Amino acid sequence: MSEFTVRRATAEDAPRLTRLVRTSGAYRGDYASMVEGYQVGGTYIEHHHVFVATDADGRVVGFYALLVEDAELDLAFVADGVQGLGVGRLLMEHMTDRARAAGLRTVRVVAHPPAEEFYLRTGAVRTGTVRPTGHVHWDRPELRYDIA
Numbered sequence: 001m002s003e004f005t006v007r008r009a010t011a012e013d014a015p016r017l018t019r020l021v022r023t024s025g026a027y028r029g030d031y032a033s034m035v036e037g038y039q040v041g042g043t044y045i046e047h048h049h050v051f052v053a054t055d056a057d058g059r060v061v062g063f064y065a066l067l068v069e070d071a072e073l074d075l076a077f078v079a080d081g082v083q084g085l086g087v088g089r090l091l092m093e094h095m096t097d098r099a100r101a102a103g104l105r106t107v108r109v110v111a112h113p114p115a116e117e118f119y120l121r122t123g124a125v126r127t128g129t130v131r132p133t134g135h136v137h138w139d140r141p142e143l144r145y146d147i148a
Contacts, residue, residue, distance in 0.1 A: 050066075099145070
């Protein structure tokens with residue numbers, strides 16, 4: 001198993017992060033419209049707490065974006081080929097550490113339905129449901145990480 005590390009994302013990572021979002025197996029079929037044309041821009045990366053997981057060769061294999069002002073996990077993706085290897089858990093542990101350092105008490109997550117179990121396994125608790133809006137035509141689970 002490769003060793004994974006986490007580092008701060010830079011604007012130069014934007015194309016790789018965009019590719020991770022658009023090629024995610026979790027967004028095929030009915031969910032494809034959610035990521036169609038989606039772009040993670042350099043400005044977004046520079047203005048938010050965006051961190052990437054890299055493998056031993058320095059390849060980006062996952063990332064998350066924490067919106068500190070909103071106390072919300074905005075994005076979290078792991079490449080299909082490394083799911084189940086601990087990358088997502090590493091990113092969520094890093095995210096909760098960053099949230100704690102920023103003085104947050106909780107972090108809200110509006111999850112993609114297939115990802116709900118992952119968030120529950122990594123310590124989030126279900127708090128409700130977010131109804132469909134805009135181009136999202138399905139209910140989404142709302143969860144919360146309590147930051148100790």
